[in-house]
Amino acid sequence: MIQPGPSSRHASAALVLVALTACLYDPDDVCGPNQEQSELNVCECVAGAVPASAGCAMCGDNEVPAGSVCACVDGYARPADGEPCAALPAGLGEVCDSGAAPCADATYSLCRTTDGTAGYCTSSGCATSDDCPAQYACTDDGDTRYCKRPPTGQGLPCQSADDCAGYEASYCETYQAHVCLVSDCTVSPNSCHEGSECCDLSSLGLAETLCVEEGLCPTG
Amino acid sequence: MPDRLIARLSLALAAVSCAAGQARAQDPAGAEADGVDEAELVDQLQKLDEQDSQLHIYGFADFTYTTFLMPRSSKWFDAYFSRYPTFAVGNVNLYLEKKVAPRWNSLIEFRLLYLPNGTETVSTSTGEVAQMDTAVLDYQDKAEVLHWGGISIERAWVEYQAHPLLTIRAGQWITPYGIWNIDHGSPVLIGIRRPFVIGLSLFPKNQTGLEAYGTHTFGDKSLTYHLTVSNGRGPVDTYLDLDYNKGIGGRLVFEAPWLDEFRIGVSGYTGTYTRRARSYNLALNAVQTTNDVTEGYRELSLAADLKLRSGPFLLNAEAISNQRVYQDDGRPRDFQTVSGQLPDSHSYGTYVTGAVRLPWLGLMPYVQGELLRTQWPTVPNIWVAGTGLNMRASPSVTLKVQLQRAWVPDSVSLVVPDEPVTMLDAQAAWVF
Numbered sequence: 109m110i111q112p113g114p115s116s117r118h119a120s121a122a123l124v125l126v127a128l129t130a131c132l133y134d135p136d137d138v139c140g141p142n143q144e145q146s147e148l149n150v151c152e153c154v155a156g157a158v159p160a161s162a163g164c165a166m167c168g169d170n171e172v173p174a175g176s177v178c179a180c181v182d183g184y185a186r187p188a189d190g191e192p193c194a195a196l197p198a199g200l201g202e203v204c205d206s207g208a209a210p211c212a213d214a215t216y217s218l219c220r221t222t223d224g225t226a227g228y229c230t231s232s233g234c235a236t237s238d239d240c241p242a243q244y245a246c247t248d249d250g251d252t253r254y255c256k257r258p259p260t261g262q263g264l265p266c267q268s269a270d271d272c273a274g275y276e277a278s279y280c281e282t283y284q285a286h287v288c289l290v291s292d293c294t295v296s297p298n299s300c301h302e303g304s305e306c307c308d309l310s311s312l313g314l315a316e317t318l319c320v321e322e323g324l325c326p327t328g
Numbered sequence: 329m330p331d332r333l334i335a336r337l338s339l340a341l342a343a344v345s346c347a348a349g350q351a352r353a354q355d356p357a358g359a360e361a362d363g364v365d366e367a368e369l370v371d372q373l374q375k376l377d378e379q380d381s382q383l384h385i386y387g388f389a390d391f392t393y394t395t396f397l398m399p400r401s402s403k404w405f406d407a408y409f410s411r412y413p414t415f416a417v418g419n420v421n422l423y424l425e426k427k428v429a430p431r432w433n434s435l436i437e438f439r440l441l442y443l444p445n446g447t448e449t450v451s452t453s454t455g456e457v458a459q460m461d462t463a464v465l466d467y468q469d470k471a472e473v474l475h476w477g478g479i480s481i482e483r484a485w486v487e488y489q490a491h492p493l494l495t496i497r498a499g500q501w502i503t504p505y506g507i508w509n510i511d512h513g514s515p516v517l518i519g520i521r522r523p524f525v526i527g528l529s530l531f532p533k534n535q536t537g538l539e540a541y542g543t544h545t546f547g548d549k550s551l552t553y554h555l556t557v558s559n560g561r562g563p564v565d566t567y568l569d570l571d572y573n574k575g576i577g578g579r580l581v582f583e584a585p586w587l588d589e590f591r592i593g594v595s596g597y598t599g600t601y602t603r604r605a606r607s608y609n610l611a612l613n614a615v616q617t618t619n620d621v622t623e624g625y626r627e628l629s630l631a632a633d634l635k636l637r638s639g640p641f642l643l644n645a646e647a648i649s650n651q652r653v654y655q656d657d658g659r660p661r662d663f664q665t666v667s668g669q670l671p672d673s674h675s676y677g678t679y680v681t682g683a684v685r686l687p688w689l690g691l692m693p694y695v696q697g698e699l700l701r702t703q704w705p706t707v708p709n710i711w712v713a714g715t716g717l718n719m720r721a722s723p724s725v726t727l728k729v730q731l732q733r734a735w736v737p738d739s740v741s742l743v744v745p746d747e748p749v750t751m752l753d754a755q756a757a758w759v760f
Contacts, residue, residue: 132598132628133651138671140656148740149705150668151659162656311454327454 142166155265168192174263175285175321182260185242200241201257202229218254230255237302245302258301259319261288279318290319387422390514390757391415397752403745417442418755419514421482431489437482445475481566483534493542500536500566504554504579505595506633506646509533514757518644518683518692518718520730521753524700524710525677530650531597531629532561535575554579560599561627571624575599589637597629602658624658625672627651640685642692649676652703662705673703677710683718690720696732706741710734725758 139151140163146152153164158173167178170193180186180193183201187194199213204227206219211229221227231239232254234246240255247256261275265287272280272288279291293299293306300306300319307325309316395413398404405411420440428434445462466472485499503509508526511517537558544551559565560575577597584590603623609616631648652673654660659669677700685692698712716730734749 131651132626132653133672133674134653135674138673140654140659140669143669145671146668148662148668149671149708150662151671152668163659313455 140164170195172263172265173285174287175281176324177263177321179263180243185244187242194242197241199229200231200244203227204229218252220254220256228257230257243303256301259290262290262301262319264288277319279316281318291316293317293319381427384425385422386425386760387420388513388515388757388759389420390418390755392418392520392753392755394751394753397750398747402747404747404749407743409749419757421513428486432486433489434486436484439480439482441478441480442475443478445477485539491542493544495541497539497541498537500534501539501556502534503532503577503597504539504541504556505531505577505597505629505631506593506648507635507644508646513759514755515724515726515759517757518642518681518694519696519714519716520728520755521714521732521751523646523677523679523696523698524702524712525646525648525679525698528675528677528700528702530648530675530677531595531631532558532565532575532599535559535577536566537574549582549584552579552581552583556597558599561601563603570604571600571602573600577629587636587638589635591633591635593631593633595629595631595633597627599627601625601627621655621658623660624655625652626655627653640687642683642685643681644683645678645680647676647678649674650703670703671705674701675703676701679712692718692720694718707736707739707744709738710736724760725756728755728757729753730755 139145141160142154142157142164143151144154151163153159153173154166156173157164157166158178159165159176165178167173170181170184171178172181173179183196184193185196186192197215199211199216202211202213202216203209204211204219206221206225206227208225211217211219213229216229216231218230218232219227220230230244231241232252234240234253234255237244237246237255240246243258244255245258246253259276261272262277264272264275264277266272266280266282267286268282269278269280272278275288277288277290279289281287281289290300290304295306295308295317298304298306303322304319305322305325307318307320308327309318311327393413393415396402396404396409396411400411402411422438422440424434424436424438426434444460447460448457449460450457462475462477463473464476466474481500483500483502485497485501487495487497489495502512506526508517508522509531514520535556535558537556539554539556541552541554543553554577556575556577558575558577559569560571560573562568562570564570575597576599577595579593579595581591581593601624602621604619605622606617606619609618628651629649631646633646634643635645636643650673652675654670654672662668662670677698679696679698681694681696683692683694693715694717695715696712697714698710700710700712702708702710712732712734714730714732716728719727721727730753732751732753734751736744736746736749739746
């Protein structure tokens with residue numbers, strides 16, 4: 109039996125060591141732009157960012173993540189799709205009372221009630237949603253055509269139902285996006301706000317219907 | 329046993345262990361040639377040359393019985409393993425080999441498959457598992473249902489030996505790394521199940537492109553090199569490269585007669601994986617084409633292997649690593665966690681097999697241990713310990729029985745049970 113010499117052993121060990129220590133992987137940078145590693149060891153968007161074609165993208169001023177998109181904070185809206193959030197016109201959406209505190213603004217003079225005599229100020233007489241301020245949708249309530257505001261709280265970040273309590277979007281979606289959504293909608297006819305669709309999750313074993321952005325319902 | 333049959337079997341075994349081209353270059357008659365006169369030797373060599381110019385067809389197959397020794401209520405049976413003990417024909421591999429011209433050799437290996445029959449796909453929207461059924465009515469006998477299967481081309485290459493230091497191989501070839509991937513035929517493997525570190529394909533199992541190799545001997549030692557360039561890894565890498573980056577690899581093997589056998593090798597591979605999705609849309613009265621990357625990463629695979637034999641004792645060990653860095657626009661979704669995307673990963677692992685060849689009945693008891701740090705975010709570690717008995721019943725038949733226990737510690741997956749897996753396998757593997 110022949111034994112290896114020390115120089116051969118050292119050369120072999122060095123060869124193995126060199127081969128196993130070359131690097132491509134950086135343990136301090138394992139995710140894409142604006143992502144961080146979660147407790148489940150996957151890459152999630154950092155706070156204030158939404159998924160983008162390459163990693164995640166930070167939401168802009170007056171924007172908050174709402175699922176896969178950035179939504180405007182209360183009091184702001186996009187004048188058109190893709191434009192930055194801008195402050196809503198004065199008077200629009202202000203709290204009013206149809207009896208005690210009518211709307212003062214001439215343009216947004218309709219006090220649309222949502223709870224008894226309490227409501228919000230908006231405009232009436234629209235023909236289509238193009239006549240309404242951003243994100244407001246022209247709706248017919250039977251007597252009057254008016255510009256309906258998007259559900260309050262929709263898209264706000266949440267960790268539990270408590271974070272969405274008091275909003276029209278009172279359901280906290282805790283599976284994926286962690287945002288407040290409108291629940292108990294109807295698929296047909298679609299009872300969700302314009303631009304959203306009612307998603308029935310019963311096929312996933314969840315007895316829920318939720319309003320989600322059009323085209324994003326996983327049960328299709 | 330006739331010499332011709334012995335030569336044929338040694339040829340088949342050598343090919344199964346992926347050394348076909350080189351083994352045939354060495355006289356298959358081996359020591360049998362000693363002690364014959366020159367005329368007889370010339371006659372034998374002429375016969376071997378005639379044999380060389382013929383098409384050789386041979387192969388190997390294996391038959392395995394598998395049972396999992398966990399309680400029938402184990403959650404592993406709900407999502408991963410069949411709770412029912414099963415017989416299966418695993419490999420049916422055929423080799424076609426021919427010396428097509430002086431210095432030119434060709435080898436094609438097929439694996440015949442029962443797949444895709446029974447292949448399961450999980451719907452990501454409903455969670456339902458659909459099982460593929462390839463049953464069709466036999467047109468020759470309408471009363472009979474047959475299940476069609478598939479063929480996997482394991483390798484198909486031609487090579488030219490330009491010099492003892494340079495042979496150039498072109499086609500699809502098995503990636504030269506480690507021990508298990510090269511000696512992949514079940515009759516020549518000690519154990520039954522591939523170690524996870526091999527099964528996880530930290531190196532590509534095979535590649536399509538060019539390979540150059542050669543051996544330099546100095547005294548009783550030798551140094552063998554392999555250099556490879558290929559399409560790299562991809563969804564259809566056997567015939568289509570979806571990026572400009574070629575996969576580059578290499579291997580160095582040092583062999584010496586220390587102990588009774590000493591072989592150490594190091595291997596490396598780097599390349600880019602690219603998966604694309606193409607779509608056509610009609611816009612502005614013109615067809616617009618998109619060809620987006622849906623998954624893309626750079627990878628670096630490194631490995632070292634050691635084979636030792638001293639008397640009846642044998643030790644095989646491999647350590648393999650893979651580093652994977654995703655492109656920002658090519659990071660795929662993680663389907664286990666639904667939300668989120670896969671992080672860059674550094675997977676690595678090792679296995680060690682120790683065996684002793686007993687002087688009776690060709691028996692070889694063995695033990696094997698494995699450690700693996702995986703690329704799966706939810707199953708970060710796998711440990712395996714096992715023992716078994718390998719019996720060479722004849723030069724062409726190997727019988728094996730193996731008991732293994734696997735642990736999956738530190739899992740954060742909701743569907744991976746926090747309990748070990750125990751499996752018992754028995755196998756008959758043979759060359760033909």
